Amino acid sequence: MxxxxxxxxxxxxxxxxxxxxxxxxxxxxxxxxxxxxxxxxxxxxxxxxxxxxxxxxxxxxxxxxxxxxxxxxxxxxxxxxxxxxxxxxxxxxxxxxxxxxxxxxxxxxxxxxxxxxxxxxxxxxxxxxxxxxxxxxxxxxxxxxxxxxxxxxxxxxxxxxxxxxxxxxxxxxxxxxxxxxxxxxxxxxPGVDGRKMSKSYLNIITLAADQEELKKQVNAMVTDPGRIRKTDPGNPDVCVVDKYQGIYASAEHEDIREQCRKGAIGCVQCKKKLYQLLEEQQSPLRQRRMEVLKRxxxxxxxxxxxxxxxxxxxxxxxxxxxxxxxx
Incomplete structure (x- = not known):
């Protein structure tokens, strides 16, 4: 055929x-x-x-x-x-x-x-x-x-x-x-600031990002601006980290959102988890890039x-x- x-x-x-x-x-x-x-x-x-x-x-x-x-x-x-x-x-x-x-x-x-x-x-x-x-x-x-x-x-x-x-x-x-x-x-x-992801806005995570750049961009992600303390109830609907977790932590997404609303999980903890998920994705890409560039x-x-x-x-x-x- x-x-x-x-x-x-x-x-x-x-x-x-x-x-x-x-x-x-x-x-x-x-x-x-x-x-x-x-x-x-x-x-x-x-x-x-x-x-x-x-x-x-x-x-x-x-x-x-x-x-x-x-x-x-x-x-x-x-x-x-x-x-x-x-x-x-x-x-x-x-x-x-x-x-x-x-x-x-x-x-x-x-x-x-x-x-x-x-x-x-x-x-x-x-x-x-x-x-x-x-x-x-x-x-x-x-x-x-x-x-x-x-x-x-x-x-x-x-x-x-x-x-x-x-x-x-x-x-x-x-x-x-x-x-x-x-x-x-x-x-x-979205970009890390919540706007459309664009290099013009300096808000992208590149496919070539190393661990340091990846961590920096995840830490820069906008979360609920009304949440002051870790134990304050959060609103995941206005959080950029939540948008990423909907894709990269889909199995746990609803549980994470519920914990956020209850103030049982903090923004720093959410960002650490997201960084780990993105690093699992990026690491093989990074390795293959290095192999290509050696030729x-x-x-x-x-x-x-x-x-x-x-x-x-x-x-x-x-x-x-x-x-x-x-x-």
């Missing part, structure tokens, strides 16, 4: 944090079941950071180390940097000739991100940012992927990809499948070999696309 094909990727805009781990764990499972292409989407990074490129090469390598530490195996999946496969850009250009402008303007995240980043002084009123969902469509369809792992918030992007495929197949001839969504549940973890040239080798494999598959698609269009 022929395996289905999957494309997924991440933008190398900074260190990955533990909020990314559930996505990577899903990718590791999928590499056993599908023909998987995993792209380090450096062109996509330029859509919001076109003027901040000094760390992009470093970020690509750091992201790759995190992927390998999480369990991605280049013998089981194709790992590559998007910019090393020019067929992505060629297919994006081809799609841009026939995709209505209104399709891009209606993407739910477009206006919201323009406004939000505008408040931070970032101007992303650019052709590239408007067209990034179309580049995503090209990323997926250049491998004729028939499935894409996504969260619910990404479904509009995938539906645009399906519409682009449908329109091309109607205008010319059937070349592309309409990829289905593989809905995945992502662990929604000189290994990262470059993976990206080189991955790009060769990706270009071969993408070129086969583009030959059919050119023939269909008649150029």
């Amino acid at each position: 022929t395996k289905g094909t999957i494309l997924s990727g991440m933008r190398p805009t900074g260190r990955l944090h533990i909020g990314h781990l559930s996505v990577l764990e899903n990718w590791v499972r999928l590499q056993e079941e599908y023909n998987c292409y995993y792209a380090i989407a450096d062109w996509h990074a330029l859509t919001t950071a076109y003027d901040e490129t000094e760390h992009i090469k470093e970020n690509i390598k750091e992201m790759l180390v995190d992927w390998l530490a999480a369990g991605l195996d280049p013998e089981k999946c194709t790992i590559f940097a998007q910019s090393q496969v020019p067929q992505h850009a060629e297919l994006h250009l081809m799609f841009s000739m026939s995709t209505p402008l209104s399709w891009l303007e209606r993407v739910p995240t477009y206006k919201d991100q323009v406004q939000q980043l505008g408040k931070m002084g970032k101007d992303i009123n650019t052709y590239g940012f408007l067209g990034y969902p179309l580049l995503q469509a090209a990323d997926i369809l250049v491998y004729r992927a028939d499935a894409v792992p996504v969260g619910e918030d990404q479904l509009p992007h995938l539906e645009l990809t399906r519409e682009v495929a449908r329109r091309f197949n109607h205008l010319y001839k059937p070349v592309f499948p309409e990829p289905k969504a593989l809905l995945s549940k992502v662990k929604l973890l 000189p040239g290994y990262l470059d080798e993976i990206l080189h070999e991955g790009a060769i494999k990706a270009r071969k598959a993408a070129q086969e698609t583009m030959e059919e696309v050119r023939a269909a269009v008649g150029i």
Whole structure:
């Protein structure tokens, strides 16, 4: 039985944090079941950071180390940097000739991100940012992927990809499948200060965190501000530590919440327990990172070999696309 094909990727805009781990764990499972292409989407990074490129090469390598530490195996999946496969850009250009402008303007995240980043002084009123969902469509369809792992918030992007495929197949001839969504549940973890986890807020726990950094970030987690003494009744609903315990101490979570409400367990004790749970998760990742970094040239080798494999598959698609269009 022929395996289905999957494309997924991440933008190398900074260190990955533990909020990314559930996505990577899903990718590791999928590499056993599908023909998987995993792209380090450096062109996509330029859509919001076109003027901040000094760390992009470093970020690509750091992201790759995190992927390998999480369990991605280049013998089981194709790992590559998007910019090393020019067929992505060629297919994006081809799609841009026939995709209505209104399709891009209606993407739910477009206006919201323009406004939000505008408040931070970032101007992303650019052709590239408007067209990034179309580049995503090209990323997926250049491998004729028939499935894409996504969260619910990404479904509009995938539906645009399906519409682009449908329109091309109607205008010319059937070349592309309409990829289905593989809905995945992502662990929604807040930053240590309760806000969205973001490197801009300095509130993340990175996948590369050592024991000292991990302990520091757990100790910095916001707890119930109304609780002064250990024996005071607490409100776990306003506690960041509680959100993490709901995931990492799920079997004991309700008992911990009850003890908190009764003042039978203190915030320091809760943080110590959470640190131990996170350290159990982080320690194997840390060890695998060290093993990867001991191999000189290994990262470059993976990206080189991955790009060769990706270009071969993408070129086969583009030959059919050119023939269909008649150029």
